[in-house]
Amino acid sequence: MxxxxxxxxxxxxxxxxxxxxxxxxxxxxxxxxxxxxxxxxxxxxxxxxxxxxxxxxxxxxxxxxxxxxxxxxxxxxxxxxxxxxxxxxxxxxxxxxxxxxxxxxxxxxxxxxxxxxxxxxxxxxxxxxxxxxxxxxxxxxxxxxxxxxxxxxxxxxxxxxxxxxxxxxxxxxxxxxxxxxxxxxxxxxxxxxxxxxxxxxxxxxxxxxxxxxxxxxxxSGPSFGHAMTKRMLHQEWAMGVDEAIESEAQAQAICMMTQDFHRAYHAFVAKQRPEFQGD
CATH class of the missing domain: 3.90.226.10 (2-enoyl-CoA Hydratase; Chain A, domain 1)
Incomplete structure (x- = not known):
């Protein structure tokens, strides 16, 4: 930040x-x-x-x-x-x-x-x-x-x-x-x-x-991603399926901007376990 x-x-x-x-x-x-x-x-x-x-x-x-x-x-x-x-x-x-x-x-x-x-x-x-x-x-x-x-x-x-x-x-x-x-x-x-x-x-x-x-x-996991999962689990109680799918599309796109997503990719390529840092 x-x-x-x-x-x-x-x-x-x-x-x-x-x-x-x-x-x-x-x-x-x-x-x-x-x-x-x-x-x-x-x-x-x-x-x-x-x-x-x-x-x-x-x-x-x-x-x-x-x-x-x-x-x-x-x-x-x-x-x-x-x-x-x-x-x-x-x-x-x-x-x-x-x-x-x-x-x-x-x-x-x-x-x-x-x-x-x-x-x-x-x-x-x-x-x-x-x-x-x-x-x-x-x-x-x-x-x-x-x-x-x-x-x-x-x-x-x-x-x-x-x-x-x-x-x-x-x-x-x-x-x-x-x-x-x-x-x-x-x-x-x-x-x-x-x-x-x-x-x-x-x-x-x-x-x-x-x-x-x-x-x-x-x-030890992707804390930004976990927080997004928790938020979606809570918010989607009041959503229809179409609204939920769209909300999850937006949420996942946001998560794809994180460094943890990039760390996971590079670790996979290197056949290593990713070390997530929550950013």
């Missing part, structure tokens, strides 16, 4: 220290750890906002090319904290309630808009907003003991929370999504793998290692 355009368009997370979760950068892979294991890693008003802001910032970070999202202590996330979120919500006015639900939705928007593919590593409890974050990720690895529950109806709410009615059917199908969103029941790891909600089913001790390894493989 031209030096004149860097200001405001490129940021670094080298000194980033979040207050409400853990962040670690391992090469080109960013690792987010929800870190309240004594409560199965629930979210608070503050952690919702901080996660939203991090995923928004990642749109301007070149050095991170893939993300792994996990929970500490053998569980992913138990959803919104009953005492720190659910209790206060029962006392809020409608404008404040709407501000909250829009903020939670903005977390999903930020996850879908950030160019880095996100891998969620699911173990143990994955409920409520935790299930939504898993759903909003691009890929999911889990264990047989993982239990994913969109349990909003079990607390007297609708299943249509944070984009669930739009995104979940595209992962598991309309009928299966309806089952989960009406019942609020737990989707076990083996069933989740059979349904395609989980991309991989692993032993708990291999979960993080596998997720990081997979993220590393993605990060």
């Amino acid at each position: 031209d030096q004149h355009l860097i200001t405001g368009n490129r940021q670094s997370l080298a000194d980033y220290r979040p207050q409400h979760f853990l962040w670690e950068q391992r090469g080109a892979v960013g690792l987010i750890t929800l870190n309240r294991p004594e409560r199965k890693n629930p979210l608070t008003f503050e952690s919702y906002a901080e996660l939203r802001d991090l995923f928004r910032t990642l749109s301007y970070v070149d050095e991170v090319r893939a993300i792994v999202l996990q929970g500490a202590g053998g569980n992913f996330c138990s959803g919104g904290d009953v005492h720190e979120i659910i209790g206060p919500l029962t006392k809020m006015s409608m404008p404040d309630l709407l501000a909250f639900t829009r903020m939670t939705g903005d977390l999903v928007k930020a996850m879908r808009a950030c160019p880095q593919p996100i891998i969620a590593a699911l173990d143990g409890v994955c409920a409520g907003a935790g299930a939504i974050m898993a759903m909003a990720s691009d890929l999911r690895v889990g264990t047989a003991r993982s239990k994913t529950a969109f349990l909003f109806t079990r607390v007297g709410l609708a299943g249509c929370d944070m984009g669930a009615c739009a995104i979940l059917p595209r992962i598991v199908g309309q009928g299966r999504a309806s089952d989960l969103l009406y019942s609020g029941r737990s989707l076990g790891g083996e069933e989740g793998y059979q349904w395609g909600f989980l991309n991989r089913l692993l032993e708990p001790e291999l979960l993080l290692e596998n997720a990081l390894s997979w993220a590393g493989e993605i990060a």
Whole structure:
């Protein structure tokens, strides 16, 4: 990028220290750890906002090319904290309630808009907003003991929370999504793998290692091309086939202008493996 355009368009997370979760950068892979294991890693008003802001910032970070999202202590996330979120919500006015639900939705928007593919590593409890974050990720690895529950109806709410009615059917199908969103029941790891909600089913001790390894493989690929794939996967939900084909033609033509495309060609000619740099 031209030096004149860097200001405001490129940021670094080298000194980033979040207050409400853990962040670690391992090469080109960013690792987010929800870190309240004594409560199965629930979210608070503050952690919702901080996660939203991090995923928004990642749109301007070149050095991170893939993300792994996990929970500490053998569980992913138990959803919104009953005492720190659910209790206060029962006392809020409608404008404040709407501000909250829009903020939670903005977390999903930020996850879908950030160019880095996100891998969620699911173990143990994955409920409520935790299930939504898993759903909003691009890929999911889990264990047989993982239990994913969109349990909003079990607390007297609708299943249509944070984009669930739009995104979940595209992962598991309309009928299966309806089952989960009406019942609020737990989707076990083996069933989740059979349904395609989980991309991989692993032993708990291999979960993080596998997720990081997979993220590393993605990060070593053409990051500009991966970001374009993620954008097209998201945007084409609302397109007809003809519109999608035209959009992909334009997207691919843009990718053909990158140096990574040229690197791949020259590496092929030289019978070498290309080393992508994301430009």
